[in-house]
Amino acid sequence: MIKRMSTLGPGSTFLLLLASTPSLAQTGSLTYRPAVEPAAGGGSTVQAVPIPSLLLLPLAIGLAVLGGRYLRRQHGKKLHGILLLAIGTGLGAISSMQVPTAIAALMIALSQPGGGTVDIPLGEASYTNTAGVALAITDITPPPACTSNSPANECVTGMPLPEGASCHTDYTCTLPEVTVIKQADGVESGSPTPGAFTLARTGDTTNPLDVSFTLGGSATGITGTPTADLTDAEDYAVDSLTAVTIPAGASSVDVTITVLDDQVYDPSETVELTLTASAAYTIGAESAALMSISSEDKRIFVTAGSFNGDLGGIAGADQKCNEDANKPSGGVYAALLGGADRGPDPAVDWVLSAGTSYFNATEDFIARANTVAVFDFPLNLPFSTSSSLPIEIWTGIDIVSAGRWAVAPETCSSWSSSDTALEGAFGWSDLDDAFSIRVIELSCNVFDPGLYCVEQ
Ligand SMILES: [Ca+2]
Ligand SMILES: [Ca+2]
Ligand SMILES: [Ca+2]
DSSP states (O other): OSSSSSOEEEEHHHHHHHHHHHHSSSSEEEEEEEEOOOOOTOOOOOOOOOOOOHHHHHHHHHHHHHHHHHHHTTOOOOOHHHHHHHHHHHHHHHHHHHHHHHHHEEEEOOOOOOOEEEEEEEEEEEEEEOSSSSSEEEEEEOOOOOEOOOOOBBTTTOOOTTOOEEEEEEEOOOOOOOEEEEOOOOOESSSOEEEEEEEEEEEEOOOEEEEHHHHHHHHHHHHEEOSSSSTTTTTEEEEOSSSEEEEESSSHHHHHHEEHHHHOOOOOEEEEEEEEEEEEEEEEEEEEEEEEEEEEEEEEESSSOOOSBBSSSHHHHHHHHTOOOTSSSSOOOOOOOOTTTBBBTTTTTSOOOTTTTEEOOOOOOEEOOOOOOOOOOSSOOSSSOOSSSSSSEEOOOOEEEEEEEEEOOOOHHHHOOOOOOOOOEETTTTOOSSSGGGSSEEEEEEOOEEEEEEEO
16 A cells, blocks of 8 residues: 555645635645754654545546456456455545545645745645655644644644655634724814724734725715815715725724815715625624714805894794795704894804804805804805895894904894884895994884894
8 A cells, every 4th residue: 555645646736726726814824844864763753644535536446447347358357356346446435435525625735845835724734745855844823813623643843744744734713703883973163073983803813904894874085185175075084985904913993084174064964884795804793883974064044034123022033034935944043133132242042153154045155153153254155145135134233343243232122123213233145244244223113124044
């Protein structure tokens, strides 16, 4: 019987091709070098490796055919024929039982006489010294996060491997499981608050792990530098729209959603991160996460209706706003008025909010309220550019100084009187300077001013 493999058969060539095919899964490595001369009296004996069962199959067929021919010859030696047929059939049976095992194990040749390194794949593998010289294994690096199943004749560091000898590895690995959660929502404002997703993995952290994803939701992300005038398609910046690497030594990584402060009316948008499948990991139950990007975007419109100074008080003015034909759909509105129970300084039931961006009825940017919740001038756009809407607007506001507003003395008795002897302060809606809030006063019986209505 052949005790050691001296050459590799045709079936082995096929298996070696498999072994050299790049694998998506993780691998370890086996390093070998020429063996040093064993010390006198030393040197261990390596167990002979049985001929691989794959090689038994052609041998069995050959013997069986030969046996058959003997039997067919009239003058043939029947005993020889029967013996050969029986041996061939027996080997064939053994071979067929062992073939699945043989195919399951990858066969890897250690073919470099000067030494080298080969991959250790997952599952079973055998390594055969085909270098023509005695070898020794100098290093075994298992595939990360894998457990050895301790096969017979396992390859170990320091093991001598005489010419033709083989050893084996068998590793079982568990793929990491990746999940995603929302860490924080984003807020668009003068000083935007970034949002974040956290992607986490289970298991070994020796190596970095590339994780793929898609970003959806109503908000639109960009990489790189945003344009100067941010468009509706530039809601946030992110390092990559498709992937992130969990670094070596870390079990999680954050994907930061850097909210961009635009002048686009987009009061509430969403970002959804969905994990994408990979051969390098499995995806856990938390496979997607949803983030909101809230913004302080609000609208201001000029009423289609026009009124004298008796608005029914502040509450009546608010009601006129919410019932007005020019009110955009959605939202609750309050009248921008100074009165006995509404004003900017001190803030009493004040309708503007510091840092909030305001947009007109067609969602064009008017201005951002400053830190004391009033507007600096000039505005980006007047409150109204429509000639069909009232130009004069009741306000009851004084511009005390730049950036500081107060309730004017003229408020038509806090907007409850149309007495011709009383007056109300007003502004012009088609101007972008301080006159948009305060020009002079009108008698309270004048009936054609409108109102500024602010979304709350
Ligand atoms: Ca957008
Ligand atoms: Ca936006
Ligand atoms: Ca916005």
